[in-house]
Amino acid sequence: KQEVTQIPAALSVPEGENLVLNCSFTDSAIYNLQWFRQDPGKGLTSLLLIQSSQREQTSGRLNASLDKSSGRSTLYIAASQPGDSATYLCAVRPPDKLIFGTGTRLQVFP
Amino acid sequence: EPEVTQTPSHQVTQMGQEVILRCVPISNHLYFYWYRQILGQKVEFLVSFYNNEISEKSEIFDDQFSVERPDGSNFTLKIRSTKLEDSAMYFCASGGTDQETQYFGPGTRLLVL
Numbered sequence: 001k002q003e004v005t006q007i008p009a010a011l012s013v014p015e016g017e018n019l020v021l022n023c024s025f026t027d028s029a030i031y032n033l034q035w036f037r038q039d040p041g042k043g044l045t046s047l048l049l050i051q052s053s054q055r056e057q058t059s060g061r062l063n064a065s066l067d068k069s070s071g072r073s074t075l076y077i078a079a080s081q082p083g084d085s086a087t088y089l090c091a092v093r094p095p096d097k098l099i100f101g102t103g104t105r106l107q108v109f110p
Numbered sequence: 111e112p113e114v115t116q117t118p119s120h121q122v123t124q125m126g127q128e129v130i131l132r133c134v135p136i137s138n139h140l141y142f143y144w145y146r147q148i149l150g151q152k153v154e155f156l157v158s159f160y161n162n163e164i165s166e167k168s169e170i171f172d173d174q175f176s177v178e179r180p181d182g183s184n185f186t187l188k189i190r191s192t193k194l195e196d197s198a199m200y201f202c203a204s205g206g207t208d209q210e211t212q213y214f215g216p217g218t219r220l221l222v223l
Contacts, residue, residue: 031209043201043216044153051209089153096166096208097143097155 002027006101021075021104023090028068035075036089080108112136114215116202122221131187131218133202142185143203192222
């Protein structure tokens with residue numbers, strides 16, 4: 001059964017720092033991996049999608065990498081800003097559904 | 111930019127009552143999903159729907175749950191007889207193919223008393 005784990009569970013950093021969020025999964029048979037952002041009480045905003053054949057994807061200050069064979073993905077956030085404060089979720093996709101991790105709650109303080 | 115919408119945003123109901131949660135997926139999408147998130151817990155898959163039928167469902171999606179696409183635009187989740195443990199945020203999602211990005215709606219917060 002696929003299990004998705006995210007560390008750290010919470011992170012508090014000063015504005016301007018570069019940071020790395022980690023996601024690991026137990027079964028490498030996935031189609032893709034998706035990173036989301038969730039603001040308190042809100043829905044999920046898709047940040048990046050990495051197909052299983054890809055190694056990384058970039059969008060602005062965000063860079064996500066995927067090492068399918070070792071069951072790991074990282075989300076790198078460059079030059080963090082207070083507006084980046086949110087919970088970040090990774091989700092892997094075997095056929096059809098998404099299986100989510102527990103998330104990393106990020107707080108960026110001025 | 112097209113987006114998934116959900117109504118209502120909040121619903122409070124008494125245990126044992128039926129609720130219908132509504133979603134309007136992105137218009138050219140073919141794959142539809144429901145997920146839920148109990149407060150403080152992971153987002154969990156409930157059901158996927160394609161070509162007017164359920165393609166996969168989780169253990170959570172028992173006989174109390176049903177989904178329907180009654181017309182070309184709406185996608186609904188019905189809970190026949192709500193339980194206290196059904197209290198959660200329910201998210202609808204849609205996708206153009208079964209391997210592309212899933213786009214999520216803002217959620218319906220359901221509280222069962």
